[in-house]
Each structure stands twice: as structure tokens, then as C-alpha cells.
Amino acid sequence: MNNFFNAKRFWLLVKKTILERPSQIAGLIGLMLTAILIVYFIFKTQFSFNAAQNIAFIWGLAGGGCFLASYIFNYFSTNAHGSSFLTLPASHFEKWLCGVLIAGIFYPVIFLVFFRMMDAGFVALYHNSLDPASPLYKEQYAAVYEFSLTGRIALRVYWTFFLFSGVAVLGSLYFNKTAFIKTALLFCAICLGLFALNWAIASLLFGQIDGAFPFRDVGILVGKEAGSVELPNNAFIVTSFAFDYFLPLLMWILAYVRLREKEF
Numbered sequence: 143m144n145n146f147f148n149a150k151r152f153w154l155l156v157k158k159t160i161l162e163r164p165s166q167i168a169g170l171i172g173l174m175l176t177a178i179l180i181v182y183f184i185f186k187t188q189f190s191f192n193a194a195q196n197i198a199f200i201w202g203l204a205g206g207g208c209f210l211a212s213y214i215f216n217y218f219s220t221n222a223h224g225s226s227f228l229t230l231p232a233s234h235f236e237k238w239l240c241g242v243l244i245a246g247i248f249y250p251v252i253f254l255v256f257f258r259m260m261d262a263g264f265v266a267l268y269h270n271s272l273d274p275a276s277p278l279y280k281e282q283y284a285a286v287y288e289f290s291l292t293g294r295i296a297l298r299v300y301w302t303f304f305l306f307s308g309v310a311v312l313g314s315l316y317f318n319k320t321a322f323i324k325t326a327l328l329f330c331a332i333c334l335g336l337f338a339l340n341w342a343i344a345s346l347l348f349g350q351i352d353g354a355f356p357f358r359d360v361g362i363l364v365g366k367e368a369g370s371v372e373l374p375n376n377a378f379i380v381t382s383f384a385f386d387y388f389l390p391l392l393m394w395i396l397a398y399v400r401l402r403e404k405e406f
Contacts, residue, residue, distance in 0.1 A: 147233060
């Protein structure tokens with residue numbers, strides 16, 4: 143039998159993972175979807191459809207996916223669970239792939255289907271509530287439409303989801319207890335440190351600055367005038383590719399490397 147990957151063995155592992163903790167996994171997903179429904183309704187009522195759609199999509203996919211990804215490898219909070227997981231008759235790749243399948247594929251698909259149905263339902267209810275005889279009917283009807291799952295915001299959220307969930311999975315393999323909180327704090331500290339270092343280097347090179355965003359541009363103040371120095375287009379393309387594709391993939395690969403080295 144192949145020690146790296148065997149389809150039958152992998153499928154049994156997936157079934158065991160889901161059936162072993164059905165109430166926890168299903169309950170966690172159900173709780174997140176319910177929370178997103180409530181958030182959507184509140185923002186729609188208090189603000190606007192556009193705000194409700196954006197907030198619900200961002201928090202539901204990126205936030206909920208990140209939390210679930212941290213939970214998938216939450217076996218190491220106790221000695222019994224940690225030892226049991228590490229001694230399962232499956233390869234490290236199969237264990238890693240099982241987590242990728244549940245957190246990186248199953249949840250996004252479930253969320254996107256739920257979000258589309260929820261969003262379409264609220265939009266349809268709004269359209270049906272309008273008075274066709276009103277002179278503002280066409281404007282009011284056109285002002286509210288379904289959230290685009292291929293639009294600019296959605297594409298950016300997909301990237302955020304894969305990056306944050308990869309970070310969450312990696313953190314859950316480094317921290318045995320309260321992994322989600324510790325990973326979030328460490329990630330925020332690294333981001334703040336990166337911005338502070340970037341600001342310090344930019345100030346050292348350009349003197350008085352108005353702003354500095356890592357790998358993008360630096361705002362410069364010259365007297366009362368303000369300008370900016372932007373990253374050259376070729377360099378911007380390279381850094382954008384690295385952050386959009388290489389960095390999220392690296393987080394998931396590092397999680398696999400860490401799982402191979404994991405001891406308990």
C-alpha cells in the first residue's frame with residue numbers, strides 16, 4: 143500500500159474525521175451561518191443592502207473560514223487526542239489533505255451556497271415589497287441587486303480567506319491550546335511590526351512622510367505639498383503575485399511541513 147497517499151485510506155480518514163466530531167463541526171458551521179444571517183439582517187435594516195452584503199461576505203468567508211481552519215487540527219489540547227491523531231494509520235499528507243478538504247473546500251462551498259440563497263432571498267423580498275405604481279420604482283428596484291461572487295470585493299475576500307485559513311491551520315499546529323487566539327495575536331503583531339519597520343525605513347530614506355504602505359508606495363511631504371513614490375510597475379506585479387498566490391500557498395505548505403514534524 144502506498145505510504146504517501148491511498149484513496150481508500152484517505153476516504154476512511156475523511157469519514158472518521160467528520161463522523162467522529164459531527165456535532166462539533168456541523169454545530170460550528172451552523173453557528174457561523176446563523177451569525178452571518180443575523181449580521182446581514184442587522185446591517186440591511188440599520189444601514190444598507192450594500193453594507194450588509196459586504197460585511198456578511200467578508201466575515202462569513204474570511205472570518206468563519208479562519209476560525210474553522212483553526213479548529214480542524216485542534217487535536218493537541220489534550221494528551222489523549224494528540225496521541226490518537228498522530229498514531230492514526232494514515233500518512234501525514236492524508237491528514238493534511240483531510241484538513242484542506244474540510245476547511246479549504248467543504249466550508250467555502252457550503253458558505254457560498256448559503257450566502258447566495260440568503261442574499262437572493264432578501265433581495266427578492268425587497269423587490270417584491272416595492273410598489274410598481276411608484277414613480278421611483280425603477281430606481282429603487284435597480285438600487286438593490288445580488289452580491290457578485292466574481293466581483294472585485296469577492297475576489298479579494300477569496301484571497302483573504304485562503305491566507306487567513308492557512309495561517310490559522312499553521313498556528314493550530316504550533317500552539318496546542320487556545321491556538322486561534324494566540325495565532326491571531328501573533329499575526330497582528332507581525333503585521334504591525336512590518337508596518338512600523340516599513341515606516342521607519344521610509345522615514346530614514348525620505349525624511350518627513352505622509353504615509354507608507356509596504357511594497358506599494360510612500361507618501362512624501364515637501365513643504366505644504368504632498369506627493370508619492372510608487373513601486374515600479376514590474377516590481378509591483380512581482381510583489382502582487384507573491385502576496386496573492388505564493389504567500390497563501392506557502393502557509394498551507396508550511397502547515398504540512400509542521401504536521402510532519404509534530405510530536406506530542
